[in-house]
Amino acid sequence: MAAWDELKQEVSVELEQLQQFLASHHELFSRCRSKTLDNVELSALAAVLHSFYTGVENIFVRITVRVHGRKFTTSAWHKELLEWMATPAESRGAVISPSLREQLTEYLTFRHVFRPRTHSNCSGRRWSIWF
Helix, strand or coil, X not given: CHHHHHHXXXXXXXXXXXXXXXXXXXXXXXXXXXXXXXXXXXXXXXXXXXXXXXXXXXXXXXXXXXXXXXXXXXXXXXXXXXXXXXXXXCCECCCCCHHHHHXXXXXXXXXXXXXXXXXXXXXXXXXXXXX
């Protein structure tokens, strides 16, 4: 049972960090609702969305490794991990609902659009369609 307690504590810390992170960007979220963002604000928002999903994914990785001793190694591991969290396993129920999986899939898709942009900013890629 100690392993479950440790996992619960780790997930709790991750959730608290996510909440603090989102709270620290409250002003940016308010701007999004009230005006058209400039390029700097768009880049900041994209980075926040990317970081948010990465934080959620960190929780899922912890659960998968701690509970199942499993690591995903294929090139589609991000998607497999999300599917795994929405699927009941022998030692646990589904971690997230199908509805939440669908919502998080949008973040995952955005993340795959955002990451190439950050590594090839001058390549002429356009990602503003997401905003």
